[in-house]
Amino acid sequence: MFILFFGSTHSRxxxxxxxxxxxxxxxxxSHGASYAEARLEERSSTGFxxxxxxxxxxxxxxxxxxxxxxxxxxxxxxxxxNQLTRPSLEKTLSTALKVTKASAKIAExxxxxxxxxxxxxxxxxxxxxxxxxxAEEKTSLLRELDSAVLASKAKIVSRYVSLSDDVVRKYYSxxxxxxIESLTPYVNVFYAFTVEAGGKTAQRNWQYGASKGYECFxxxxxxEKLRDEARAIAKNLSExxxxxxxxLDVIAGxxxxxxxxxxxxxxxxxxxxxxxxxxxQAGESFVKKEMLxxxxxxxxxxxxxxxxxEGFGYYLYDDExxxxxxxxxxxxxxxxxxxxxxxxxxxxxxxxxxxxxxxxYDKEPIVRMSNTFVLPGDYSEEExxxxxxxxxxxxxxxxxxxxxxxxxQKYVGSEAYLIKNGEVTEPVFQPVIEITxxxxxxxxxxxxxxxxxxxxxxxxxxxxxxxNVSMGGPHCLxxxxxxxxx
Amino acid sequence: xxxxLEEIAAFLLRQLLEKGADxxxxxxxxxxxxxxxxxxxxxxxxxxxxxxxxxxxxxxNGRTAMTTLKRFDREQATETAAKLVKFTSSLQPNPSxxxxxxxxxxxxxxxxFDSSLTxxxxxxxxxxxxxxxxxxxxxxxxxxGVFEWGTEEEFLVTSRSVEARQxxxxxxxxxxxxxxxxxxxxxxxxxxxxALKANEAxxxxxxxxxxSRNPVDAKAGNYDVVFDPLSFSCLLDTAxxxxxxxxxxxxxxxxxxxxxxPVASPAFTMWDDGTLEQGFNSTAFDDEGVPTxxxxxxxxxxxxxxLHNTSTAKRHKTQTTANAGLVAPEPWNLVVDKGxxxxxxxxxxxxxxxxxxxxxxxxxQNYVSGDFSTIPRDxxxxxxxxxxxxPVKGLRVSENMVSLLKKVKALGRxxxxxxxxxxxxxxxxxxxxxxxxxxxxxxx
Numbered sequence: 041m042f043i044l045f046f047g048s049t050h051s052r053x054x055x056x057x058x059x060x061x062x063x064x065x066x067x068x069x070s071h072g073a074s075y076a077e078a079r080l081e082e083r084s085s086t087g088f089x090x091x092x093x094x095x096x097x098x099x100x101x102x103x104x105x106x107x108x109x110x111x112x113x114x115x116x117x118x119x120x121x122n123q124l125t126r127p128s129l130e131k132t133l134s135t136a137l138k139v140t141k142a143s144a145k146i147a148e149x150x151x152x153x154x155x156x157x158x159x160x161x162x163x164x165x166x167x168x169x170x171x172x173x174x175a176e177e178k179t180s181l182l183r184e185l186d187s188a189v190l191a192s193k194a195k196i197v198s199r200y201v202s203l204s205d206d207v208v209r210k211y212y213s214x215x216x217x218x219x220i221e222s223l224t225p226y227v228n229v230f231y232a233f234t235v236e237a238g239g240k241t242a243q244r245n246w247q248y249g250a251s252k253g254y255e256c257f258x259x260x261x262x263x264e265k266l267r268d269e270a271r272a273i274a275k276n277l278s279e280x281x282x283x284x285x286x287x288l289d290v291i292a293g294x295x296x297x298x299x300x301x302x303x304x305x306x307x308x309x310x311x312x313x314x315x316x317x318x319x320x321q322a323g324e325s326f327v328k329k330e331m332l333x334x335x336x337x338x339x340x341x342x343x344x345x346x347x348x349x350e351g352f353g354y355y356l357y358d359d360e361x362x363x364x365x366x367x368x369x370x371x372x373x374x375x376x377x378x379x380x381x382x383x384x385x386x387x388x389x390x391x392x393x394x395x396x397x398x399x400x401y402d403k404e405p406i407v408r409m410s411n412t413f414v415l416p417g418d419y420s421e422e423e424x425x426x427x428x429x430x431x432x433x434x435x436x437x438x439x440x441x442x443x444x445x446x447x448x449q450k451y452v453g454s455e456a457y458l459i460k461n462g463e464v465t466e467p468v469f470q471p472v473i474e475i476t477x478x479x480x481x482x483x484x485x486x487x488x489x490x491x492x493x494x495x496x497x498x499x500x501x502x503x504x505x506x507x508n509v510s511m512g513g514p515h516c517l518x519x520x521x522x523x524x525x526x
Numbered sequence: 527x528x529x530x531l532e533e534i535a536a537f538l539l540r541q542l543l544e545k546g547a548d549x550x551x552x553x554x555x556x557x558x559x560x561x562x563x564x565x566x567x568x569x570x571x572x573x574x575x576x577x578x579x580x581x582x583x584x585x586x587n588g589r590t591a592m593t594t595l596k597r598f599d600r601e602q603a604t605e606t607a608a609k610l611v612k613f614t615s616s617l618q619p620n621p622s623x624x625x626x627x628x629x630x631x632x633x634x635x636x637x638x639f640d641s642s643l644t645x646x647x648x649x650x651x652x653x654x655x656x657x658x659x660x661x662x663x664x665x666x667x668x669x670x671g672v673f674e675w676g677t678e679e680e681f682l683v684t685s686r687s688v689e690a691r692q693x694x695x696x697x698x699x700x701x702x703x704x705x706x707x708x709x710x711x712x713x714x715x716x717x718x719x720x721a722l723k724a725n726e727a728x729x730x731x732x733x734x735x736x737x738s739r740n741p742v743d744a745k746a747g748n749y750d751v752v753f754d755p756l757s758f759s760c761l762l763d764t765a766x767x768x769x770x771x772x773x774x775x776x777x778x779x780x781x782x783x784x785x786x787x788p789v790a791s792p793a794f795t796m797w798d799d800g801t802l803e804q805g806f807n808s809t810a811f812d813d814e815g816v817p818t819x820x821x822x823x824x825x826x827x828x829x830x831x832x833l834h835n836t837s838t839a840k841r842h843k844t845q846t847t848a849n850a851g852l853v854a855p856e857p858w859n860l861v862v863d864k865g866x867x868x869x870x871x872x873x874x875x876x877x878x879x880x881x882x883x884x885x886x887x888x889x890x891q892n893y894v895s896g897d898f899s900t901i902p903r904d905x906x907x908x909x910x911x912x913x914x915x916x917p918v919k920g921l922r923v924s925e926n927m928v929s930l931l932k933k934v935k936a937l938g939r940x941x942x943x944x945x946x947x948x949x950x951x952x953x954x955x956x957x958x959x960x961x962x963x964x965x966x967x968x969x970x
Contacts, residue, residue, distance in 0.1 A: 089853070091776050094622045097853045099592040100613055103579075120575040122596055128576070135647075136574035139560060142651045146658075147569035175616045198777025198894075234777040234894055243777065243892050317565045319670035320702040320711065321947050323886075323903065402575050441887035441922070444903045448920050448968050452891050452899075470891065474922065474968045502563065502672050502700075502947060522969040526891075 057082065060124050061106055061213050067130065068110035069215055071137050073117075075152065077214035078108040079359060081401035084171060087204035090182045098175065105401035108133070112140045115147035116383075120402035153385035153392050155362050157217035162356050164224050166253025170205035173254045178203055181257060188263035189233050192270030197241065200232040205254075218361035224354070225253050226508060228495065229262065235270055237277035243438060244269050244454065246295075249495030249508060251354035272435075272455045276467040283456065283471035285525045289431030289485075290473065290518045291424055291459065294492035296434050296451060297414050298511035302498070304477040305343040306412040306511075308446035309369050309377070310395075311384035318406075321502045323444025326477065327375065329388065337373030337481030342415040343513075344368050345379060347394065351510030352495035353410035355397070360405055362394040369412075373481065381407050399505035406501050414513030417487030424488055424517045426462040432471050432523060433457045433464050450474045452526065470526035483521050488514040527556050527679040527691065534598040535580055539683045541607035547584045547614075549626050550685045551852065552595075553813060554580035559676035560646070562654050567662070567669050569654065581813075583852050584610050585626075588619040592852070624840035626814045626852070629688035633810040633817050637803050638717025640695045643675050646719075650675060657701055657728035664732025666703035666710075673724070674698045688815030696806055698945055699724040702904070703735040708917065709904045710734020711884045713756060715806040715945040715952060734883060737917065738905035743967065744918035750876035750935070751923075751963040752869070752909065754883040759944035759953035760900065762860055764888060764927065766798065766951045769823050771832040771842060772854035773893075780896030780927045781829055790827045790931035793865065794958075797822045798833060800848060800858035806945045806952040807858045816848040818858060827932070833857060862955040865937030870912065872938055872959045879909025880965065885923065886948050896927035899966070924966040933961045 061078040068076035082104045089097035105122040106129070117140030121132045140147075185201045205227045212220040232245040246269075250256035292300070308325040312318055315329075347355045347364040356364050360382050367377045380388065381396035384407060397408040425433075434453035442449035453471040457464045473480075493512035499505070535554040542550040561573040580595040591614040595606050642649075654673050661669045675697045682690045695717055701724075702711040712727035712734075753761070765781075773779035781789060790796075800818025802808050809818055814836055822830045834842065835850030849855040873879065888900035902921045907914040923930075938956035945952040 091622070095618050095620050096590075096622050097592070098590070098613070098617050100609075101594050103594070103596045105577075115569060116571045118571055118573040120573075120577070122577045122579065123598075132574055132576040135558075135560075135576075136572070139562070139572045139574060139647045139650070142647045143562060143569040143572045143654075146564075146651065146655050148566065175613060179618055198775070200776045200778075232777060234892075241892060241894050243894065315566075316668060316670060316704075317570055319565055319668070319704065320672065320700055402577065404571060404573065439889045439891035439897070439899060441889045441899060441901050443901050443920075444886060448901070448922070450899060450922060450924075450966075450968075454891075474966055476968050479968075503561075504947070524966070524969065526897075 057104055057124055058211050060129060061211055063126065064106055064108040064129060064133065065213055065215050067133050068108065073110035073112045075215055076108065076110040078106055079401055080106050080211040082209040083206055085204065085206045086170065086175065086178065087202065088179055088182055089202045090186050092199050093186055095179055107398060107401040107403065109404065111150045112137060113144035114149040115140050115144040116150040118404045150383060151386040152382035155382060155392060158357065158361055158363065159219050160357060161221040163222065164251055166225050166255065168254035170207055170225050170227060170253060185231060185262055185266055188266040189270050192267045194270045194274035195236045196233055196270065197236050198234040202230045204228045212361050214361055220357045220361050222357065224251055226251055227254060227256050231266065233270060235273040235277060237274045240277050242273045242277050244273055247495050249352040251352060276455060276469065280467040280469035283432065283468040283523060283525045285523050287520050287522050289428045290521045290523065291428065291431065291433045292516050292518065293435040294512045294514060295436045295494055297513035297516045298494050299437065299440055299451065300480060301343050301414050301513055302409065302412050302511040303442045304446055304449055304480060305369050306345055306409040309379055310407045311378045311380045311388060312407040314378065315384060315387055318500065322500045326445040326447040331375055333374060335374045336478045337370055338484045339372045340417060340486055341370055341373045341481045341484040343370040344415060345409050345412045347410035349411050351411035351493045353509040355410065358394040358396040359398045360392065360396040362392045362396065364394040367393050379407050379409065381405065397507055399507045403501065403503065403505045408500065408507055409498060409509050411493060411510040413491060413493060413511060414487060414516060416489045416491050416514045419486045419488050421488050421515050424486055424515055425459060425464065427486060427517055428459045429461060431459040432468060433459050434471060447477050449477065472524040472526055473521060474524055475521065483518040484516055485519040486517045490514055527554065527681050531556060531578060531598050532681045534600065534603050535681055536683055537600060538582065538595060538603040538607055539685065541604055542584055542611065543685055545607055545611040547586050547611060547685065549585040551583040551626060551814065552580050553682045555678060555680055557676060557678040559674065561672055561674045562650055563672045564654055564658065565670040567658050582606065582610060584614050585623055586611060586614045588623065589614050589617045590620045590623045591617060622841065624837040626684060626686055627816045627836045627846060628686045629684065629815055631688065631815060631817050633690060636692060636694065636801065636808045636810045638695065638808065639693055640718040642719055643677055643695045646675055653724060657724050660725050660728040661701060661703040661732035664729055665736035666705050666732040668704040669701055671701035682811065682815050684815055690811045690815045692810045697722045699727060700946065701728045701731045703731040705735040706739045707741065708735045708737065708739035710738060711756065711904045713944055713946050715943050716804050721804050734905040739917065741917035741919035743920045744908065746965055746967045748962040749878050749880040749965050751960050752872045752876055752879065752881045753958045753960060755942040755944050755955050755957055756946065757882045757885045758955050758958050759949045760885045760888055762862065762953050762955060763949045763951050766857040766860045769833050769857060770855045771834055771838045774832060778893045780893060782894050784829050785831060787829060788827045788932065789829045789928050790824050791934040792827045793936060794824060794931060794934045795826055795863035796824045797861050798857040798859065799861050802859040802861060802954065804943065805859035806943065809858060812848045813850040813852050816846055816850065818848045821847045857951045860951055860953045862937065864939050864941050864956045867936050867938050869938055869957055872936060872957055873909050873914065874912035875936055875959055876909045881907045881909055881914055888948065898927055899924040920967050922966045924964050930960055930963065935959045935961045
């Protein structure tokens with residue numbers, strides 16, 4: 041299994057720091073707070089960057105910090121400290137309490153949905169912990185990826201490959217009695233390269249990540265992938281015909297399906313957006329509270345967010361101490377569940393489904409996705425193709441965006457091919473899907489059986505919180521989508 | 527900065543040199559940042575973040591590495607120095623590295639420290655309340671945003687005779703106002719409270735929200751677009767990043783291979799200025815301790831040069847522009863030369879015109895070619911005969927960044943400093959009229 045529960049002999053927390061987290065809670069309560077919680081985070085990381093084959097950056101880091109929230113006279117306060125001594129905590133907390141108290145006269149009265157107090161310890165088991173892998177081996181892994189791009193024999197005009205890892209230990213404590221410890225490793229690869237052919241250039245930027253140790257490299261087979269991607273881009277630049285435009289069938293690969301699920305299902309279903317709490321930052325949502333139960337997609341469209349599956353957005357308890365669970369966001373095209381934290385759940389009159397996350401100790405937990413994906417169907421990839429007389433297969437993409445209500449979105453294909461009579465044929469150049477959310481999800485006709493998850497960093501909040509997520513799905517057939525030519 | 531933090535930073539530098547470092551930099555920061563976040567006209571959260579840390583860089587035998595020091599005591603500093611030197615020795619050489627700046631330097635003081643920010647609590651809440659009310663008085667139904675203020679102290683020592691210190695304050699205000707299906711967003715940034723135009727921003731956001739109610743779907747096509755400073759800054763932020771030589775080398779710059787050639791219209795001049803008065807990111811020195819200055823990037827449309835640190839400058843046979851970043855040079859504050867026109871005059875020059883007040887989600891298909899799209903959000907209007915007419919929605923700017931800069935026809939005379947959710951580098955810019963901008967929209 042992915043998860044192992046560890047006993048006291050495996051606990052690697054500094055007890056002094058745990059005590060300080062508990063002290064934060066006590067201090068806030070003793071100064072009038074009606075609720076308090078503290079998150080201690082101890083993180084050790086390394087990072088390496090290879091630019092055009094040169095190791096231009098190598099770094100390691102380790103830190104401990106505490107982020108705490110409290111409710112004072114109904115107002116919500118947040119505090120973050122990285123100098124972990126009692127005097128330092130007391131000074132910062134005292135200032136924070138003062139600001140929050142002053143704000144109470146014009147503050148929203150904070151109410152949290154009930155949550156059972158939890159006591160739990162869990163750690164992700166990994167065969168090759170980031171801390172056990174040498175810097176030499178990590179830089180060798182990077183060199184292998186860089187060499188793979190060159191091995192494509194395509195004309196590569198720039199290469200950028202980075203590798204980073206973190207081991208994150210968290211201790212969560214709140215005034216309702218929850219005490220939760222967790223230990224999670226992360227490994228993250230980002231690459232970008234530019235290919236030139238036929239007097240034009242094209243780029244590929246992508247990310248791989250896992251909540252695991254370095255054993256993840258074995259499953260990724262990145263050398264083959266990078267080499268093949270560089271070759272495919274060169275071929276596309278040299279041979280691609282203009283993408284057809286007009287109403288066509290489109291088969292989108294898991295990378296494209298994943299970004300669609302993330303952007304136009306995950307984000308608009310975040311309850312804090314629906315309530316307007318992120319209006320000045322990541323925006324609001326075309327989905328309203330009363331739209332639960334509304335059908336906006338086809339029967340074949342099923343999307344979930346699930347932190348408990350193996351992915352870059354994995355966790356078992358959220359940053360409010362609520363147990364993680366699968367959220368069925370869209371079921372047979374119907375809006376069936378939103379993403380909640382305890383604050384939005386209280387507003388909606390439901391229980392939190394464990395969607396509160398903070399990217400680091402010094403950020404407040406807000407409603408976030410984890411691993412968001414389209415559920416598999418019962419077609420093989422070949423059967424999906426057989427459904428298409430004339431269409432386009434979009435394997436991956438580069439440019440994409442969506443408006444701040446999550447209704448108007450665009451995806452520009454990178455590696456893409458024409459489909460004729462059920463066969464993938466010649467490459468086509470940058471097909472463009474520019475479509476509304478209901479039109480997109482209503483066009484889903486069938487999905488294949490095999491799901492792929494891809495790692496990403498999702499941005500939300502102010503200050504910006506980039507957080508580890510996965511997104512993905514199977515290959516999906518969209519019937520009668522209007523394609524544009526770049 | 528507390529004397530003990532400076533003492534530990536200097537001690538750590540000595541430790542690194544004793545352990546054989548050829549070059550070393552210790553850059554200590556201590557900050558206290560506050561935020562009031564509001565939504566639906568009420569405070570949603572207040573935040574206080576106190577942090578201290580030091581970024582530590584070392585070069586040894588042609589290898590380079592970095593770490594951070596978070597606990598300021600001699601034991602931790604000694605341990606960090608030993609670990610960093612050992613880590614560096616285990617790496618492969620970095621042939622791109624060509625050294626750090628040789629000091630010592632004299633630094634002009636960067637104006638804009640506001641001691642009142644150390645105890646702003648009640649005043650900060652009052653400011654938010656006043657601004658929310660100001661937007662509502664214009665007819666806004668709902669408001670959301672943040673007010674942030676903070677103080678930061680820095681101390682930098684290097685193995686090349688640099689010893690530098692500074693303190694600074696900063697303020698940022700952002701308010702989005704909503705009225706039915708209309709919305710407007712404005713921001714303000716400064717280094718002193720007296721220079722922060724928060725109330726003005728709130729009033730303008732409220733006014734835009736009301737004016738932009740009942741938007742209709744506009745047609746796709748080519749429009750003469752007047753970009754408000756907020757929307758123009760979102761685009762220029764990407765130009766600032768593209769001006770770093772690091773972006774050029776890494777394949778993230780649409781200015782690659784274009785030095786000395788036109789990359790914008792003759793109406794457009796832009797520089798980077800680390801010394802800008804009230805500049806949100808103004809700093810007396812860069813991450814090597816080189817005194818910052820004004821660097822011309824685009825002069826009447828022609829790309830004059832890129833942003834460098836000492837190491838990248840040596841490789842490219844030029845001088846540092848005082849924009850270190852020890853790995854990647856970064857812009858400080860982008861400044862666009864002002865034009866001669868009022869906003870109304872820019873509207874008057876627009877044929878088949880569109881006024882875009884805000885954009886977001888700027889994404890590139892290809893950073894080198896500059897092909898990108900971005901989405902207008904908040905108030906957008908058609909312009910007819912020099913007047914704002916119908917509010918519009920559902921648009922997308924689908925363009926090429928260099929082509930767009932070359933189509934700048936005229937600039938306004940009133941500049942605003944913009945820092946925002948999608949504007950990482952502060953930009954001081956007027957509004958801009960850009961001809962024949964390609965606008966697309968979703969099809970069904």
